Amino acid sequence: xxxxxxxxxxxxxxxxxxxxxxxxxxxxxxxxxxxxxxxxxxxxxxxxxxxxxxxxxxxxxxxxxxxxxxxxxxxxxxxxxxxxxxxxxxxxxxxxxxxxxxxxxxxxxxxxxxxxxxxxxxxxxxxxxxxxxxxxxxxxxxxxxxxxxxxxxxxxxxxxxxxxxxxxxxxxxxxxxxxxxxxxxxxxxxxxxxxxxxxxxxxxxxxxxxxxxxx
Amino acid sequence: xxxxxxxxxxxxxxxxxxxxxxxxxxxxxxxxxxxxxxxxxxxxxxxxxxxxxxxxxxxxxxxxxxxxxxxxxxxxxxxxxxxxxxxxxxxxxxxxxxxxxxxxxxxxxxxxxxxxxxxxxxxxxxxxxxxxxxxxxxxxxxxxxxxxxxxxxxxxxxxxxxxxxxxxxxxxxxxxxxxxxxxxxxxxxxxxxxxxxxxxxxxxxxxxxxxxxxxxxxxxxxxxxxxxxxxxxxxxxxxxxxxxxxxxxxxxxxxxxxxxxxxxxxxxxxxxxxxxxxxxxxxxxxxxxxxxxxxxxxxxxxxxxxxxxxxxxxxxxxxxxxxxxxxxxxxxxxxxxxxxxxxxxxxxxxxxxxxxxxxxxxxxxxxxxxxxxxxxxxxxxxxxxxxxxxxxxxxxxxxxxxxxxxxxxxxxxxxxxxxxxxxxxxxxxxxxxxxxxxxxxxxxxxxxxxxxxxxxxxxxxxxxxxxxxxxxxxxxxxxxxxxxxxxxxxxxxxxxxxxxxxxxxxxxxxxxxxxxxxxxxxxxxxxxxxxxxxxxxxxxxxxxxxxxxxxxxxxxxxxxxxxxxxxxxxxxxxxxxxxxxxxxxxxxxxxxxxxxxxxxxxxxxxxxxxxxxxx
Numbered sequence: 001x002x003x004x005x006x007x008x009x010x011x012x013x014x015x016x017x018x019x020x021x022x023x024x025x026x027x028x029x030x031x032x033x034x035x036x037x038x039x040x041x042x043x044x045x046x047x048x049x050x051x052x053x054x055x056x057x058x059x060x061x062x063x064x065x066x067x068x069x070x071x072x073x074x075x076x077x078x079x080x081x082x083x084x085x086x087x088x089x090x091x092x093x094x095x096x097x098x099x100x101x102x103x104x105x106x107x108x109x110x111x112x113x114x115x116x117x118x119x120x121x122x123x124x125x126x127x128x129x130x131x132x133x134x135x136x137x138x139x140x141x142x143x144x145x146x147x148x149x150x151x152x153x154x155x156x157x158x159x160x161x162x163x164x165x166x167x168x169x170x171x172x173x174x175x176x177x178x179x180x181x182x183x184x185x186x187x188x189x190x191x192x193x194x195x196x197x198x199x200x201x202x203x204x205x206x207x208x209x210x211x212x213x214x215x
Numbered sequence: 216x217x218x219x220x221x222x223x224x225x226x227x228x229x230x231x232x233x234x235x236x237x238x239x240x241x242x243x244x245x246x247x248x249x250x251x252x253x254x255x256x257x258x259x260x261x262x263x264x265x266x267x268x269x270x271x272x273x274x275x276x277x278x279x280x281x282x283x284x285x286x287x288x289x290x291x292x293x294x295x296x297x298x299x300x301x302x303x304x305x306x307x308x309x310x311x312x313x314x315x316x317x318x319x320x321x322x323x324x325x326x327x328x329x330x331x332x333x334x335x336x337x338x339x340x341x342x343x344x345x346x347x348x349x350x351x352x353x354x355x356x357x358x359x360x361x362x363x364x365x366x367x368x369x370x371x372x373x374x375x376x377x378x379x380x381x382x383x384x385x386x387x388x389x390x391x392x393x394x395x396x397x398x399x400x401x402x403x404x405x406x407x408x409x410x411x412x413x414x415x416x417x418x419x420x421x422x423x424x425x426x427x428x429x430x431x432x433x434x435x436x437x438x439x440x441x442x443x444x445x446x447x448x449x450x451x452x453x454x455x456x457x458x459x460x461x462x463x464x465x466x467x468x469x470x471x472x473x474x475x476x477x478x479x480x481x482x483x484x485x486x487x488x489x490x491x492x493x494x495x496x497x498x499x500x501x502x503x504x505x506x507x508x509x510x511x512x513x514x515x516x517x518x519x520x521x522x523x524x525x526x527x528x529x530x531x532x533x534x535x536x537x538x539x540x541x542x543x544x545x546x547x548x549x550x551x552x553x554x555x556x557x558x559x560x561x562x563x564x565x566x567x568x569x570x571x572x573x574x575x576x577x578x579x580x581x582x583x584x585x586x587x588x589x590x591x592x593x594x595x596x597x598x599x600x601x602x603x604x605x606x607x608x609x610x611x612x613x614x615x616x617x618x619x620x621x622x623x624x625x626x627x628x629x630x631x632x633x634x635x636x637x638x639x640x641x642x643x644x645x646x647x648x649x650x651x652x653x654x655x656x657x658x659x660x661x662x663x664x665x666x667x668x669x670x671x672x673x674x675x676x677x678x679x680x681x682x683x684x685x686x687x688x689x690x691x692x693x694x695x696x697x698x699x700x701x702x703x704x705x706x707x708x709x710x711x712x713x714x715x716x717x718x719x720x721x722x723x724x725x726x727x728x729x730x731x732x733x734x735x736x737x738x739x740x741x742x743x744x745x746x747x748x749x750x751x752x753x754x755x756x757x758x759x760x761x762x763x764x765x766x767x768x769x770x771x772x773x774x775x776x777x778x779x780x781x782x783x784x785x786x787x788x789x790x791x792x793x794x795x796x797x798x799x800x801x802x803x804x805x806x807x808x809x810x811x812x813x814x815x816x817x818x819x820x821x822x823x824x825x826x827x828x829x830x
Contacts, residue, residue, distance in 0.1 A: 046278060048286050048297045049260070052269040052485075055276035081663045088668070099280060108284045110326075146664070155661040170661060178649030181671060182274040182281075187647065189668070190675040194609030195271055195646050197478035201415045204422070205606050212599055214422050 043107035058095070058102030065105040066097075069136075073122045074100060076138035080145050081176040088189040091180050099179035100172070114171060121168030217504045218261060218511050221535040221542045225510065228254040228546040229825070231531055233517045233561065236344025238794035239552030240495025240503075241387070241811045245818040247503035248463040251825070254544055255500075256515040256533055258553070259297055259340030264347065264497050268294065268488040270481050273646065280649035285325040290648070294347040294486035298339035300325040304704030308711035309334040312756075319711045321701065327759040334712035335758035336556065342513055343496030344554070345761070346807070347486045351441040351493065351612065352639070353393045354804035355384050357402030359622070363688075363800050367633045369719070370688040371584070371799040374771040374780035377404065383812035383819075385410050389452050390467075391493040391811070392474075395439035403618040412444045415479070418608050420600055420642035420679055421615045427738045428617065433638075433730075438616040441493035441808075442483065447471040463506070470502035477611045482646070492611075515542070518707050519565035520549055520574055520790060528574075528790040531561075534705040548789045548821065548830055551767075552814065555795035556585070556695050559766035560710045562777075563697045573697075575767070575784035580777050584765040585693045585714065586801035589636060589685035590755035591724040594743040595735030596658060600677035608644040608676075616640065619803055632722040636685030636803045638731075644676045654678055654743050678743070681734060683727030686803045687720050689765055693757070714757035724754040764806050767796035782817040789830045793817050 043062035050061075058064060066074060078091035078100070091097070104115040128148050129137040137145060149169070151157065157166040180186040209215045230246055232239045235257040243255050269292045274281035277291035284291075288299040297303070301323060308319040312331045324330035339345045358377040363370050381404070388410035396414055397405035414437035417425060425435035449471035457463035474490040474497070483492050490497040503509045514536040521529045521543065530545035551558035559582045565574035573581055619635030645651075652671055659670050692715040701709040732742050770776025773785035782797050784790040793814035795806050824830045 045284070045286050046291075048299065048303060050287075050291070052272070052292055052294075053267055054269075055272060056278050058278075061278050082668060083664055085665060085668060095275075099275075103279060106279060106284075108279075108286075110284075111279070149663055153661050153663050155656050166661070170656060173656070173661070173663060173667070174650075174653055177652050177655065177667070177671065178280055178282075179275075181647055181652055181675075182649055184273075184275075187273075190647065190671060191603075191605035192644060192647060192675070193605045193607040194644065195273065195480050196607075197480055198607070199478070201479045201610050202607055204416070204419050204608065205604075208419055208603050208606060209422075211603070212419065212423055214419070214426065 043105060045107050058098040062102075062105055062107060064098065064101040066101045070119070070122050071097060071101070072138040073126055073136065076140075076145065077122070077125060077149075077172055078176045080142065080149055081173050082180050083142075088185050091176050094180060094183040094185050096176055096179040100175045103175055117168050117171050118175075121165060121172055124165050124168065217507070217509055218513070221512050221515060221533075221538070221540070224254060224512060224544055225252075226545065228252050228510070228544070230254070230548045230550060230821075231256065231544055231546040232550045232552055232793075233531060234258075234344060234552040234554060234557070234794060235342050235500065235511070236346050236495055236552065236554065236794070237349075237807050237810045238814045239550070240343065240346065240499030241814040242550050242552055242793045242818050243503045243509055244390070244499040245815050246822070247506045247508040248457060248460070248466070249822050250506075250508060251822070253503070253509045254546065255509060255511045256517055256531065256544065257342050257344075257511065257513045258516045258536075259342065259344070259513065261513045262296055262342040262347065262496055264294070264343070264486040264494055265488050265490070268486040270485070270488050274648050282649050288325050289348065289484060292482070292485050294484060295339045295345075296341035296347075298337065298341070300327070300335055300337060302338050302340060305338070306701055306703060306709050307336050308698050308701060308709060310713065319698065327756055328753065330756065333757060334714040335756055336712065336763070337758070337761045338554070338557070342511070343494050343500070346493065346495040348484045349494075349807060350805070351483050352616075352805045353388070353391075353395075353439045353441045353493075353808040354618075354637070355404045355406070356380070356802045356804050356809050357404050359402045360800065360802035360804065363634070363802075369633055371768070371770070373799055374769055380809070380812050380816060383816045384808065386456060386815055387808060387811045389456055391441050391498050392443045392447050393439050393441050393808075394437070394444040396437040398434070398436045400434060400436070400618055400620070401622045411439070414438065415444055415610055415614050417615045418610055418643035419603070420597070420608075420644075420676070421640065423597070423599060423738060424640060424642050424679065424734070425615060428734055431733060431737060432620070433617055433734065434620050435615050435617050438613050440612065442611050443474060443476045443491045446476045447474060466502045466505045470498075470505065473501070474498070479610050483612050516705050516707065517553065517561055518705070519561060520551070522565070522567060522569065522574065522787065526569055526787060528787050534707070536705065539705075548791070548825075550791045550793050550818075551796075552792070552794045555764045555766050555798070556710060558792050558794055558796045559695060560697070562767065564708055570786070575777055575786045575790060577786050578773065578775050578777060580768055580775060582695045582766050583691075584689035584768050584799065585695055585712070585763065586687045586689050586765045586798070587714075587757050588760040588762040588801060588803070588805075589687055589716075589720045589723050589727075590682065590760040591727045591753075592680055592682035593728055593731035593735065594654070594678060594680045595731075595738070595740035596654060596674065596678050596743055597735070597738050597740040598677065599739055600679075601673050603676060606644075609646065610643060613640055614643075630726065632719050632726060634686035634688065634719065634723065634803070636683040636723060636727060639682045639684060641680040641682075647675070657743055679735070679740070681731040683724070683731070684760065684803055684805065685720070685723045685727065687801050688717065689800065690715060690717055695766060712758075716754060716757065721754060762795075762801060762806050764795035764798035764801050767792045768799045769797040770799060781820040782813065791817055791821065
């Protein structure tokens with residue numbers, strides 16, 4: 001899958017804003033920001049009075065910072081965590097990698113603490129892929145990717161030496177789930193119905209009440 | 216124009232009000248509707264909920280999916296402007312929970328559960344203050360709550376009784392609109408004068424909660440929320456609230472007509488563009504401004520109350536934050552409604568030769584008896600709520616709650632703590648946020664792929680949370696005072712806080728957890744992330760429930776209280792405090808409704824004094 005075939009990651013407006021900010025930063029191209037684990041210096045918080053009555057895409061407030069290789073690995077692992085099925089699309093098709101990139105690029109303490117965990121996790125996935133299959137993670141078949149994910153997907157992994165990587169995987173999973181089930185496709189998949197104005201609060205469905213013994 | 220810049224205010228007002236939240240907004244409303252000329256000073260910026268509220272924005276339209284950050288601790292879409300656990304340029308100090316007695320540091324933490332900070336102080340710098348993001352829970356204090364010391368010998372009694380405040384609860388409920396029901400439960404007053412709006416049906420998960428809680432003897436009844444379940448009847452209410460005042464009636468009818476009924480969607484914490492819930496900025500201030508009797512200056516940070524040679528208040532000094540200029544405003548009467556703690560800070564900073572320890576502080580009690588609410592919660596996953604399919608059960612926040620139900624057991628000495636708590640719940644199918652499904656790992660041990668998607672569908676809507684909100688008893692180790700060194704960006708000396716829970720509160724929090732675990736297990740549920748053996752830890756840190764009250768206590772005796780029973784300073788008779796500061800106890804009932812009722816009562820008394828020429 002080539003990078004060009006990905007669904008549009010950012011709205012044009014946000015993409016332009018991101019490129020402008022990124023270009024202004026030499027650190028962005030030096031690669032120093034990635035290895036240091038710290039968020040790039042260009043990242044500014046949105047402050048205590050941002051305009052709320054608006055919509056924002058990742059990159060609107062601070063530049064995204066993953067390089068192409070990291071992004072390919074991230075896309076692959078996001079789609080392994082939430083693949084497409086008959087009901088809903090894969091994580092990368094609703095912008096989850098952009099969200100995770102936004103997350104680890106953010107200038108806030110929690111997110112900055114997550115940054116090295118995510119980057120280490122992505123690095124480990126590629127290293128393990130090379131070691132086992134001589135390829136990068138995104139080049140593997142789903143079966144091969146699963147063989148690696150199975151080592152670290154449990155909250156308590158079988159091999160205690162992999163606990164560190166299972167934490168990284170859990171973080172990637174938490175971010176993927178959080179990013180996915182807040183999109184229209186994810187909400188629909190969950191069976192969330194709401195966020196629309198109603199003339200009256202509707203009666204509870206009879207079959208639900210029956211099932212719960214509440215009738 | 217009623218919104219003025221600081222250079223355009225009139226030379227003299229009848230009343231200056233400091234702060235525009237629940238207390239200040241109510242005071243401005245009552246006085247302006249009665250024809251009094253009022254200047255309202257608000258430390259934050261002008262704010263218009265009808266244009267600024269993000270009503271239907273979803274988390275994926277916000278940075279970090281709306282997750283809270285130090286800039287916006289309750290999430291990107293939360294209404295709070297220029298506030299939170301820290302406010303830029305406005306430091307306060309506190310201690311590390313295990314630090315030595317006098318080791319104060321500037322508070323900087325924002326993650327309350329990951330912190331050892333002794334006190335947290337949430338502020339908002341915006342018109343309407345914290346009423347904009349407020350939870351809307353509107354509980355009346357009951358007869359017991361005004362006389363707690365008489366009942367159990369602890370804490371302090373109020374210098375008034377329930378029946379003194381009841382008419383004002385009626386007025387406030389009529390004005391703001393509160394849904395609820397009259398259940399006749401002990402110390403849980405009915406609104407006998409027909410002031411309530413009909414409550415919505417419980418959410419499905421709340422119905423299940425009610426059914427199972429009943430088997431444990433725990434009542435679950437309609438919540439009381441300051442949300443319009445139907446449009447207010449302006450003509451009827453205006454006549455009732457302002458008899459013999461046709462001008463005020465006309466203004467109120469129009470203001471009530473501008474408020475729409477709730478449409479059962481979007482989080483109340485964002486505020487409400489259709490004015491379906493109570494915010495001072497949508498309910499109190501618009502009619503008050505429409506009378507022409509109210510001037511408002513925003514970005515006005517009050518430093519101190521000015522006094523004359525006779526020791527009477529003459530106005531306030533404030534900083535215009537826009538121009539950074541010092542300003543003065545004059546009035547016959549000054550009302551502080553800057554919030555519990557902030558009003559105390561203004562008094563303590565109002566030092567003069569006549570009042571060397573600060574204004575209204577001859578008792579030495581300004582800053583004392585700082586209280587918050589006891590908070591503890593437990594989450595659980597309820598298998599019965601799995602796989603219920605898609606249906607709209609969002610509604611408007613919490614539709615039912617549990618008032619304190621163990622008065623008799625407590626009186627019989629069967630409990631090891633003296634005061635009560637009520638239970639708030641999250642049991643509904645709300646718009647998910649980025650962390651809403653984090654409990655999946657607990658359910659399945661960590662999976663991915665098709666199994667994860669199947670589990671997300673299965674478990675969505677099956678997680679509930681129960682949170683206790685309990686009464687804290689005032690103690691001598693919880694107070695605020697002026698820090699000798701630190702000043703804010705405007706040169707105003709900052710507050711520092713000490714705070715300590717006693718065993719009463721810790722044991723109550725333990726009882727909360729034990730009870731909630733029992734309820735969840737009775738529902739057939741699995742308790743999430745809670746140790747069953749260590750129930751004491753953690754209690755929410757002081758201040759984190761954002762119910763800070765006390766610090767300018769009212770009472771019957773000038774020797775040991777700051778305010779008289781009408782919230783006038785004993786020492787300065789034309790100075791009032793109309794916020795949470797006058798509280799001498801902090802019943803489990805969330806304080807906002809009582810702040811408003813107390814402010815209304817104090818302002819009516821003030822109007823009578825003004826009519827009689829006493830002030």
